[in-house]
Amino acid sequence: MRLYVERGYEQTTVADIASEAGLTARTFFRHFADKREVLFAGSEFLRDAVVKSLAGVPATAEPMQAVAVALDATAELLGRDHRHSRLRQSVIMATAELRERELIKMATMAALMAEGLRERGVPARDAALAAESGAVVLRVAFEQWVEGPADADxxxxxxxxxxxxTAVTGAGFS
Amino acid sequence: MRLYVERGYEQTTVADIASEAGLTARTFFRHFADKREVLFAGSEFLRDAVVKSLAGVPATAEPMQAVAVALDATAELLGRDHRHSRLRQSVIMATAELRERELIKMATMAALMAEGLRERGVPARDAALAAESGAVVLRVAFEQWVEGPADADxxxxxxxxxxxxTAVTGAGFS
DNA sequence: GTCGGTGATGTCATCACGTGACATCACTGG
DNA sequence: CCAGTGATGTCACGTGATGACATCACCGAC
Known part of the structure; x- marks a missing residue:
């Protein structure tokens, strides 16, 4: 992270990172699948939290209500370290390669949410729409939060x- | 495309593609930024169409109405060749690397739509939400269409x- | 018709990413 | 104390990607 911030992601080689840690590049790749992954390790926790919180919602709830609960859970985890989040976000946004990885992580989370919803009896397309909408809210909210004051919730x-x-998608379709 | 389908994306080297075309790898990289891009060239047309159609919508329309118009325009272009779309989609979905690229192209389109909306006076967050929701609809609809019969619209x-x-995001939030 | 520029291509060298195979060494349970 | 296990190192290699320079065909100006 420090190196990525100092010289930029692309200017930092894996060898740099490894030697900074007193290791070799080969070892780096034993811990992280690729050069990007080092910034995304730990996202399994987030995914687990989403899946678990979704499972805890009564099956009678509307799909979007269930998604709202899952979002609450992710916010709980994601909203802890504003400083770190902001730094990480600035690095990611500066590099297309990293934005790609971020997007696919989001998509993976959305796919998990959709699966959770389908298991609860929600039709496939509605499940996909609710889950992807949840991901949209997560992205937009997170961005806004990261740019805002450190003590925001x-x-x-x-x-x-x-x-x-809800308001935006509803407007003009009544 | 043929090579990607036959042996899979990762098993196809740039040298393979180039020599198949009677060229060298160096020349390949003069035409495509990277190995993935060969599947996404031409997406500028799509982006242009979105921007242009958005510009044509009266400024009094609700943001999501404007997005709907843009979606119509993309559907027009995207819905022309079902066979090709299905083939391309199957290649992309089979490889994480390609899915990543697909996602960032979508995100770029969404960002353009959001910008267009902001220029029309829509507040930044609403613009982002409407545009990203549009991208969600596009993705989900396209997937469903690609999997369905060839003569669907x-x-x-x-x-x-x-x-x-609209129904899903509205349900439970009245 | 030739000259000179321009664009597309080839060749060569070079890096960085990523992986397989094998060796080494520290630690740990029996 | 020994065997096994896991983390690391070393080496070799393929592939993706880029910079520098050469070549060649084509085309307009004179």
């Missing part, structure tokens, strides 16, 4: 954003 | 999907 931002999504 | 699928999105 990510969960509150999420809830606001979700409300706005 | 992508525009119709899009409109259905958009309606479902």
């Amino acid at each position: 990510l969960r509150a931002v999420m809830r606001d954003t979700l409300a706005r999504l | 992508l525009r119709a699928v899009m409109r259905d999907t958009l309606a479902r999105l």
